[in-house]
Amino acid sequence: MKIVVGEGSCGIAAGAAKVYSAFEKLTEKYDGIDLGFTGCNGMCFLEPIVDIYDDNGDLTRLVKVSENDCEAIIKAVSENSLEDLEALKISKEDEEFLNKQTRIALRHCGLINPEDIDEYLACDGYKAVEKVLKTMTAQQVIEEIKVSGLAGRGGAGFPTWFKWNAARNSEGSEKYLICNADEGDPGAFMDRAVIESDPHSLIEGMLIGAYAIGAGEMVVYVRAEYPLAVKRLEKAIKQAEERGFLGENILSSGFSCKMRIKAGAGAFVCGEETALIESLEGNRGMPRLKPPFPAQEGYWHKPSNINNVETYANVAWIILNGGEKFAQMGTENSKGTKVFALTGKIKRGGLVEIPMGMTLREVIFDIGGGIRDSKKFKAVQMGGPSGGCIPESLLDTVIDYKALAQTGAIMGSGGMVVMDESTCMVGMAKFFLDFTTKESCGKCVHCRLGTKRMYEMLTRIVEGNGRPGDIELLEELCYSVKDGALCGLGQTAPNPVLTTLKYFRDEYEAHINNKKCPAGECSALIKYVIDSSKCVGCTKCAKNCPVNAISGKVKQPHAIDADKCIKCGKCRGNCNFSAVEVR
Amino acid sequence: MINITIDGKKLTVEENTTILEAASENGIKIPNLCYDGRVETYGACGLCVVEAEGSAKLLRACSTKCSESMVINTKSDRVIRARKTALELLISDHDGDCKAPCSLECPANTDCQGYVGLIANGEYKQAVRLIKERIAFPSSIGRICPHPCEKKCRRKYVDEPVSIAALKGFVGDMDLASDDRYIPPVEPDTGKRVAVIGGGPGGLTAAFFLRRMGHGVTVFDMMEKMGGMLRYGIPEYRLPKSILDREIKQIEDLGVNFKNNVKIGRDISLDELKKDYDAVVVALGAWNSSKMRIAGEDCEGVIGGIDFLREVALGNRPEIGGRVAICGGGNTAMDACRTAVRLGAKEVRVLYRRTRDEMPAEDIEIKEAMEEGVDFCFLSSPCEIISENGKLKSVKIQKYELGEPDESGRRRPKAVDGSVEEVEFDTVIMAIGQYPELEGFEGLEISAKNTILADSGSFRTSADGVFAVGDVSNRGASIAIEAIGEAQKASVVIDRYLNGEDVKYKKPFYVERTLPDGYFDKFEKAVRAEMPVLPADERKNSFKEVALGISEETAVNEAMRCLECGCHDYYECKLIEYANEYDVKPQKFSGEKHFRNNEDKSSLIIRNADKCILCGLCVRVCEEREGVTALGLIGRGFDTIVNPELSLPLDLSSCTFCGACVDVCPTGALKEKQPIKKQLAVEEESRKSVCELCDKLCPIDIRYIGDTVTRIKPGDKNTLLCKKGKFDLTDKLNGAQK
Numbered sequence A: 001m002k003i004v005v006g007e008g009s010c011g012i013a014a015g016a017a018k019v020y021s022a023f024e025k026l027t028e029k030y031d032g033i034d035l036g037f038t039g040c041n042g043m044c045f046l047e048p049i050v051d052i053y054d055d056n057g058d059l060t061r062l063v064k065v066s067e068n069d070c071e072a073i074i075k076a077v078s079e080n081s082l083e084d085l086e087a088l089k090i091s092k093e094d095e096e097f098l099n100k101q102t103r104i105a106l107r108h109c110g111l112i113n114p115e116d117i118d119e120y121l122a123c124d125g126y127k128a129v130e131k132v133l134k135t136m137t138a139q140q141v142i143e144e145i146k147v148s149g150l151a152g153r154g155g156a157g158f159p160t161w162f163k164w165n166a167a168r169n170s171e172g173s174e175k176y177l178i179c180n181a182d183e184g185d186p187g188a189f190m191d192r193a194v195i196e197s198d199p200h201s202l203i204e205g206m207l208i209g210a211y212a213i214g215a216g217e218m219v220v221y222v223r224a225e226y227p228l229a230v231k232r233l234e235k236a237i238k239q240a241e242e243r244g245f246l247g248e249n250i251l252s253s254g255f256s257c258k259m260r261i262k263a264g265a266g267a268f269v270c271g272e273e274t275a276l277i278e279s280l281e282g283n284r285g286m287p288r289l290k291p292p293f294p295a296q297e298g299y300w301h302k303p304s305n306i307n308n309v310e311t312y313a314n315v316a317w318i319i320l321n322g323g324e325k326f327a328q329m330g331t332e333n334s335k336g337t338k339v340f341a342l343t344g345k346i347k348r349g350g351l352v353e354i355p356m357g358m359t360l361r362e363v364i365f366d367i368g369g370g371i372r373d374s375k376k377f378k379a380v381q382m383g384g385p386s387g388g389c390i391p392e393s394l395l396d397t398v399i400d401y402k403a404l405a406q407t408g409a410i411m412g413s414g415g416m417v418v419m420d421e422s423t424c425m426v427g428m429a430k431f432f433l434d435f436t437t438k439e440s441c442g443k444c445v446h447c448r449l450g451t452k453r454m455y456e457m458l459t460r461i462v463e464g465n466g467r468p469g470d471i472e473l474l475e476e477l478c479y480s481v482k483d484g485a486l487c488g489l490g491q492t493a494p495n496p497v498l499t500t501l502k503y504f505r506d507e508y509e510a511h512i513n514n515k516k517c518p519a520g521e522c523s524a525l526i527k528y529v530i531d532s533s534k535c536v537g538c539t540k541c542a543k544n545c546p547v548n549a550i551s552g553k554v555k556q557p558h559a560i561d562a563d564k565c566i567k568c569g570k571c572r573g574n575c576n577f578s579a580v581e582v583r
Numbered sequence B: 001m002i003n004i005t006i007d008g009k010k011l012t013v014e015e016n017t018t019i020l021e022a023a024s025e026n027g028i029k030i031p032n033l034c035y036d037g038r039v040e041t042y043g044a045c046g047l048c049v050v051e052a053e054g055s056a057k058l059l060r061a062c063s064t065k066c067s068e069s070m071v072i073n074t075k076s077d078r079v080i081r082a083r084k085t086a087l088e089l090l091i092s093d094h095d096g097d098c099k100a101p102c103s104l105e106c107p108a109n110t111d112c113q114g115y116v117g118l119i120a121n122g123e124y125k126q127a128v129r130l131i132k133e134r135i136a137f138p139s140s141i142g143r144i145c146p147h148p149c150e151k152k153c154r155r156k157y158v159d160e161p162v163s164i165a166a167l168k169g170f171v172g173d174m175d176l177a178s179d180d181r182y183i184p185p186v187e188p189d190t191g192k193r194v195a196v197i198g199g200g201p202g203g204l205t206a207a208f209f210l211r212r213m214g215h216g217v218t219v220f221d222m223m224e225k226m227g228g229m230l231r232y233g234i235p236e237y238r239l240p241k242s243i244l245d246r247e248i249k250q251i252e253d254l255g256v257n258f259k260n261n262v263k264i265g266r267d268i269s270l271d272e273l274k275k276d277y278d279a280v281v282v283a284l285g286a287w288n289s290s291k292m293r294i295a296g297e298d299c300e301g302v303i304g305g306i307d308f309l310r311e312v313a314l315g316n317r318p319e320i321g322g323r324v325a326i327c328g329g330g331n332t333a334m335d336a337c338r339t340a341v342r343l344g345a346k347e348v349r350v351l352y353r354r355t356r357d358e359m360p361a362e363d364i365e366i367k368e369a370m371e372e373g374v375d376f377c378f379l380s381s382p383c384e385i386i387s388e389n390g391k392l393k394s395v396k397i398q399k400y401e402l403g404e405p406d407e408s409g410r411r412r413p414k415a416v417d418g419s420v421e422e423v424e425f426d427t428v429i430m431a432i433g434q435y436p437e438l439e440g441f442e443g444l445e446i447s448a449k450n451t452i453l454a455d456s457g458s459f460r461t462s463a464d465g466v467f468a469v470g471d472v473s474n475r476g477a478s479i480a481i482e483a484i485g486e487a488q489k490a491s492v493v494i495d496r497y498l499n500g501e502d503v504k505y506k507k508p509f510y511v512e513r514t515l516p517d518g519y520f521d522k523f524e525k526a527v528r529a530e531m532p533v534l535p536a537d538e539r540k541n542s543f544k545e546v547a548l549g550i551s552e553e554t555a556v557n558e559a560m561r562c563l564e565c566g567c568h569d570y571y572e573c574k575l576i577e578y579a580n581e582y583d584v585k586p587q588k589f590s591g592e593k594h595f596r597n598n599e600d601k602s603s604l605i606i607r608n609a610d611k612c613i614l615c616g617l618c619v620r621v622c623e624e625r626e627g628v629t630a631l632g633l634i635g636r637g638f639d640t641i642v643n644p645e646l647s648l649p650l651d652l653s654s655c656t657f658c659g660a661c662v663d664v665c666p667t668g669a670l671k672e673k674q675p676i677k678k679q680l681a682v683e684e685e686s687r688k689s690v691c692e693l694c695d696k697l698c699p700i701d702i703r704y705i706g707d708t709v710t711r712i713k714p715g716d717k718n719t720l721l722c723k724k725g726k727f728d729l730t731d732k733l734n735g736a737q738k
Helices: A009-014 A016-027 A067-078 A082-088 A092-099 A117-122 A127-135 A138-148 A160-169 A190-197 A199-213 A227-242 A273-280 A309-321 A323-328 A360-367 A401-407 A425-439 A445-462 A470-484 A488-492 A495-503 A505-513 A540-544 A570-574 B019-025 B077-092 B101-105 B112-120 B124-131 B138-144 B148-152 B164-177 B201-212 B241-253 B270-276 B305-313 B331-342 B363-371 B480-498 B536-540 B552-560 B574-581 B617-626 B660-664 B723-737
Strands: A002-006 A034-038 A050-053 A059-062 A176-181 A217-223 A258-264 A304-308 A337-344 A350-355 A377-382 A388-391 A415-420 A528-530 A580-582 B002-006 B009-013 B049-052 B070-073 B193-197 B216-220 B257-259 B279-282 B302-304 B323-327 B347-351 B375-377 B380-388 B391-405 B411-424 B427-430 B466-468 B605-607 B631-634 B641-644 B670-672 B685-690 B699-705 B708-714
Touching: A002 A016, A002 A067, A009 A016, A009 A190, A009 A227, A016 A034, A016 A067, A050 A067, A059 A082, A067 A082, A092 A360, A117 A199, A117 A227, A127 A199, A127 A309, A138 A160, A138 A199, A138 A309, A138 A323, A160 A199, A160 A304, A176 A190, A176 A199, A176 A273, A176 A309, A190 A199, A190 A227, A190 A309, A190 A337, A199 A217, A199 A227, A199 A304, A199 A309, A217 A227, A217 A273, A227 A258, A258 A273, A273 A304, A304 A309, A309 A323, A337 A360, A350 A360, A360 A377, A360 A415, A377 A425, A388 A401, A388 A495, A425 A445, A425 A488, A425 A495, A425 A505, A445 A470, A445 A488, A445 A505, A445 B077, A470 A488, A470 A495, A470 A505, A470 B077, A495 A505, A528 A570, A540 A570, A570 A580, B002 B019, B009 B019, B019 B070, B049 B077, B077 B574, B101 B112, B101 B148, B112 B124, B112 B164, B112 B552, B124 B164, B138 B164, B138 B241, B138 B480, B148 B164, B164 B241, B164 B552, B193 B201, B193 B270, B201 B216, B201 B241, B201 B279, B201 B480, B270 B279, B279 B480, B302 B305, B305 B331, B305 B427, B323 B331, B323 B380, B331 B347, B331 B363, B331 B427, B331 B536, B347 B380, B363 B375, B363 B536, B380 B411, B391 B427, B466 B480, B617 B631, B617 B660, B660 B670, B660 B723, B670 B723, B699 B723, B708 B723
Parallel strands: A002 A034, A176 A217, A176 A304, A217 A258, A337 A415, B002 B070, B193 B216, B193 B279, B216 B257, B279 B466, B302 B427, B323 B347, B323 B427, B347 B375
Antiparallel strands: A002 A050, A050 A059, A337 A350, A377 A388, A377 A415, A528 A580, B002 B009, B049 B070, B380 B391, B391 B411, B605 B670, B631 B641, B685 B699, B699 B708
16 A cells, blocks of 8 residues: 655645655554655645555545544555545545546656656656667657647747757757746746656656757756755756766767756746846846847857747657657647646636647636636636736637637646636736736836836726726737837737737726726725625624724624725625625 | 848848848938947847838847848838837936926027036137027126026025026126137028018027028118117116127128118018018017006106117117106016116106016016115006196006916905005106017018917918017017027028928927935035126116126136036937937826936946936946946846946946946936036037057047047947047046146
């Protein structure tokens, strides 16, 4: 019997480390029970997750386990009475979360121990590298990737083979292969999960890429805010070196390649490939002009290829299973699968990998379980601050680079933030603009000042100071910034504004013309009122009001003093009778 | 070689040429702020964008290489819009004053800061030259101008405004007395002829500038001598006619024809002038005194203010008797009452409807009138003139009190019921206003104010080729400098008209700033130079000039008090040039603006972050050329700033003071500290030379003004200097001259 604790960052945040150490103490007393850990299987909403494998390899999955449950679990395991753990077992409904997915990039996540190369090797790890080095030419590798239709998973969706080919064909003996693991979108954690849960698949994918372009050095640019990912990747690199998968003359093929990690300091713009290169070189993270593209002049002005984590994580699978098989999945324009980080007002938030071509509705409702707290779906933000929102009416859009772009949103790197009816869309746009404004590197005028001015306009609109003409001015500025900004950060920064303007223009108009926030979220434009016909005088709201703005006698309707009220919404949250209304 | 098309022009350029290079090699201007051929391209400003056929995106001309058969449009609407937006965004966070408030306030936009700075450095002739770019008579105007400039002088927030007018008078006098007088250059004759009607400040100014542009100019004036109101409206004790004569002579010396004693409508008609000349400027002035419209005012003994002053100016001594009343509170009233004193009147009384606070006259005039014994009766105004046998006997004076403020903000006087007294006077002088005499100009469209209607931008009247400026036009009588300002602007418009162009004067856009409380705390106080004057007793009995003039030492010290509000880089700032070229709407994207207020003048290089547009040229040139990182970008996004390394003062950084950063800076964020007493913000002259401080013999561009070398710039677009050429040589050159 084996107990495996899910220890991705998400699990650890939910208490998995405590659970693990509780098991550690207990297993000392029990023979025949192995304890292990794994990465994240994507069901972040159920963490901490404990998987119990019996001697036949059959799995019993326990969820939301606390350290206090551990003794009972050990007991049940040792007594082979797993039926006692019914209360902790994953529900049939939640199992749907995994059942509807197709996992390639995440194929080992939550299954193997990310810190043990042998577990990776046990599931055909490094077989693809072996195949490539022993049986394929670089051109054949690129051809296979071309057949697969794999496109960059970082957001832009540029064909991977093309970049590899360009880098391969660039003159120069010194070339670099770089992995962009500077995942900065708010609400996105696909790359983190892959590195934390399956670092060798990244190393293997990169090695294949390095062989294809002829690079002798690989660098993973990973944000320092991902300490666990850095730690596990460091371990993985060391193990791969020890086993001869990295370094000189790999698998006696004559191909040599080394690998190192560069921890980024957390600037969002360093996810832009040329800014990333600048940062790698020790400079301030600011984008370079393109052309020349990195494939021509990249790291140290040598030909370089940059892909993100998820892109590389698909490569070994493609080599082993064939590009054809990968290309069988998906749509005409978009092949294979895509990983999404499903967050927001959704029931089952976590990491999902689905074949391209699935509809947004399927992802959000069938996998994600729909909206929490029986509220209504309003929109989903795709692609974080660079993306856009997609309204209910377009939920049947299929996941496909082109189809998503037509809505005004983008595929993005995989952030999928779900919003319900209580989300103000102007406020949402402002949130993302706040982010891009702060993350602008300050180099180009349109981004540095354009996003700032857009943010200021949005601020005055949500604060009730919007002026007639603001919508038009905002729109004009958005298009100017898209046209004039130097890099992707600035060029895409207006997307949240443009898509909300496209689908929720009436909300902007309500803020400006009627000084109302239809979603009831903008504190400057709302007031909390107690409906005296519903209030029973339980006093709960009054007791919890941080500024003593609510008065009333026991068992008599209460009232809110609007002058004192700071619109924190606590009264509304606390009322069991839905008597507090937002007007 | 590859073939491309830019704006319809077919060009053959070398491979690997950028669009920007190709364009500039072929004389096609593409704006840019972050590009400099001496530094690697950067692509930050977004100004050089162009459209290329087949490309959905705008291309940055600085970094996009030309490719075969490329068709480029540098002027499409989309391109212009993008550039305009970039400029509007930049302007929204660019803080400074392109021009000083004094200069902006001056109706003639005289470069006050410029000439004050030149005076501080002893460059008097250059100061006169600069003044004469706007004012033909510095000595005269320096004496009589109510100097709106000083009202806006920010020095007042420290202590008191700079005595700008006195400095102008000082330097004007100095020039008049000099053997080496400044003579403005005159362009070669154009063959065009302009008639100017009226030889007052407006007419003479138009003549002065049009003549300098090479046009043949004839000034017609009905009086015996030129000068208009400067001669016939301003008393001798304020403006000695000998000074005015000499300044007018200088205008005549430029080749302007003067025709006196010619009155339009009497001696010659406007139509004749229109026929004989290519353009006509009407600058008649306003020579009629306004009436009070009270009973009895048409009797003998009641005289108009300017009529009275003119009589005196003509050398007559009108009989005014011992008791004189002057009605009005403006400068003409002051001139009249003080002239009356000088004519021997024993009892001179000013009647004014409001109080001293509301008097439009200059404070100094009121003060000096009081010193000379003039009696001021406030809240008083005549309501009836009593005469005997057609001759003035007495005046009924109504008392007033102040009511609610009117639209001008001044409190409106209200008659106090029943409070009327009758006082006997020998003469009553009505100095309450003046209006033009339009006889002979019936063919032109006339305004409701009985002035000639002229377009405010083109100065055109209803007749083609006839322009009008000054008191005779539009709003009517005002101060001399207003007429001068209009005439100077009109001269530019008329010059273009004579070339067949139809343009209007348009106020250029300037960045202006509002300064917060406390900004002026850092300045040390320094007493304003007061104009020494004759003692009241002495001046009462003569028309000797009251103001005695200031000494050179006083003038220089006074000039040193200037706070140098206007940007020292105005004449080379690419941002303001483009902002005007692209007609930006500066308020369009207004929002939070940085006000760091940390100008660092501590070393050879003056840094002002509030003017920085983050083009990055300084940072790049520092690293690429000198191999040091004395300057770097700090912070992110909107708050990014260029600072010396580790935020040290530049002197303590690794800066080599090669000055390259200054030479590539497109705005006034980085400037050389000029090795002179007071930093100058004027357009310098330029002389190409070679730096001989080492055997590299770098080409240099020596910038100087008068005898002062202000700075040295690289002699061409490929050169950057080192500290020796950039800074040491300036000192050497200035030293050599002394």
